[in-house]
Amino acid sequence: MNTAMAYACVASRSLDKRHSGHSRWSKIRHSKGAADMKKGQIFAAITKDILTAAKEGGPDVRFNLRLATAIKQARQADMPKDTIERAIKRATSKEYSNAEQAVYEGLGPHGVALMIECLTDNKNRTVKALRNKFNRMGGSMAPVGYMFDKKGRIWFTRGESQDSMDQMLEKAIEAGAEDIEDLGEERVEVICEFSELQAVTRTLVSEHKYAVERMEGTYIPNTSAELSDDQAAEIEAIVEDLEELDDVIKVHCNIS
Numbered sequence: 286m287n288t289a290m291a292y293a294c295v296a297s298r299s300l301d302k303r304h305s306g307h308s309r310w311s312k313i314r315h316s317k318g319a320a321d322m323k324k325g326q327i328f329a330a331i332t333k334d335i336l337t338a339a340k341e342g343g344p345d346v347r348f349n350l351r352l353a354t355a356i357k358q359a360r361q362a363d364m365p366k367d368t369i370e371r372a373i374k375r376a377t378s379k380e381y382s383n384a385e386q387a388v389y390e391g392l393g394p395h396g397v398a399l400m401i402e403c404l405t406d407n408k409n410r411t412v413k414a415l416r417n418k419f420n421r422m423g424g425s426m427a428p429v430g431y432m433f434d435k436k437g438r439i440w441f442t443r444g445e446s447q448d449s450m451d452q453m454l455e456k457a458i459e460a461g462a463e464d465i466e467d468l469g470e471e472r473v474e475v476i477c478e479f480s481e482l483q484a485v486t487r488t489l490v491s492e493h494k495y496a497v498e499r500m501e502g503t504y505i506p507n508t509s510a511e512l513s514d515d516q517a518a519e520i521e522a523i524v525e526d527l528e529e530l531d532d533v534i535k536v537h538c539n540i541s
Contacts, residue, residue, distance in 0.1 A: 324362075327362050328359075328362070328364055328368065330528075331355065331358055331359045331362060331364060332359075332368070332372045333404070333534045333535075334355040334358070334501070334534075335352065335355045335356065335359065335369065335372040335373060335376070336372055336375065336376045336381075336404060337376075337386065337404055337534050338351040338352035338354075338355045338376075339352050339372070339373050339376035339377060340376045340377075340381060340384060340386075340404060341386070343377075344373050344374075344376070344377050350483060350486050350487065350490075350497075350500060351500055351501070352373075354486075354497055354498070354499055354500050356369055357498070358498065358499060361498075380406075381406065383406045384404055384405060384406040385404070385405065385406075386402070386403065386404055386534075387402075387403045387404075387405060387408060387411070388400060388401065388402055388403070388430075389401045389403060389411070389412070389415055389426065390426065390427065390428055390429045390430050391415070391419050391424055391425060391426040391427055391429065392424050392425055392427050392429060393419070393422055393424040393520060393523055393538070394422060394423055394424060394516075394519060394520070394523070395510060395512055395516050395519075395520070396510050397510045397512070397520050397538050397539060397540060398429035398432045398433070398506070398510070398538060398539045399424075399429070399524075399527075399536060399537070399538050400429070400430065400433055400504045400536070400537040400538075401415065401527060401533055401535075401536050401537075402502075402533070402534040402535045402536070402537075403532045403533055403534060404532065404534055405532040410532070411530075411532045412426075414530055414532065415527070415530070415533075418523075418526065418527055418530070422523050429539075432506055432507060432508050432539050433504040433505060433506055433507060433537065433539065434504070434505050434507055435479045435502060435503075435504055435505075436463070436476050436477065436478065436479055436502070436503055436504070436505050437475075437476070437477045437478065437479045437480075437481060437482030437485065437500070437501070437502060437503070438474065438475070438476055438499070438500070438501050438502075438503040439474070439475040439477070439482070439485060439486055439489065439497060439499065439500045440468070440472060440473070440474050440475075440497070440498045440499040440500075441453075441457075441472070441473055441475070441489055441495045441496060441497045441498060442471055442472050442473070442495065442496045442498060443471055443495065443496070444490075444494050444495040444496030445494040445496070446493055446494045446495060448493070450467060450471065450473075453473055453495070454467070454473065456489075456493050457473060457475050457489065460475075460477075460485045460488040460489055460492075460493075461477050461478070461481045461484065461485040461488070462475040462476065462477055462485065463476050463477055463478065464476035472498070475489075476503075476505065479502050482500060482502065486500050501535075503537065504537040506537075506538075506539030506540075506541075508539060509539050509540065509541030510538075510539055510540055510541065511541055512540055512541075517540055520538060520540060524536045524538060
């Protein structure tokens with residue numbers, strides 16, 4: 286399964302229903318599938334992951350699991366080696382020496398809450414660009430962080446182990462998972478405390494020999510907006526538009 290297909294979530298099997306509200310949104314976001322995703326879009330998203338990971342944890346993959354995972358994802362997507370190396374060098378360059386991570390909040394159409402993760406060296410520029418986007422969509426920048434819980438998310442497969450799916454799910458729970466989903470194709474999603482993201486990932490990789498495809502911080506809604514399919518599609522378009530901004534890394538929303 287290539288990296289592009291990793292953006293298509295299928296059947297879920299939830300351990301803890303507290304955070305299961307993200308499932309339907311995840312399916313809607315990825316319903317277009319890999320065939321409809323342009324390679325340039327995939328590369329741009331992965332490059333942002335590499336930039337953020339390298340800026341956050343340094344350029345040495347031996348000590349930066351998130352960067353190692355992002356690079357693995359890039360290779361699976363057939364991203365050229367020099368493109369990967371340029372992204373890592375850019376994250377540690379003088380150009381990015383003043384760049385910092387920031388999260389902005391806002392309300393979009395239909396009362397949907399948005400959490401926007403950014404990496405920026407000019408917050409005034411970023412805020413201005415985001416405010417323009419919110420004005421155009423008929424929304425506003427407003428505090429909505431209380432509607433989300435910051436968590437860690439890991440996608441992994443069997444890797445070198447011979448474990449069954451039930452064993453994989455059980456060991457994920459033992460490693461610290463609060464919520465698990467069987468994504469199909471022998472892929473599992475784990476939601477854990479954000480502070481435990483590195484520890485849970487190391488346990489899955491080092492102790493159980495699983496292959497981690499993706500690890501990241503994420504925002505899981507604790508209260509959800511109920512939308513029609515047409516309204517959800519409208520929000521999807523808004524999220525894609527926001528994520529095209531250079532400073533924006535990722536956008537989270539509270540669609541159930």
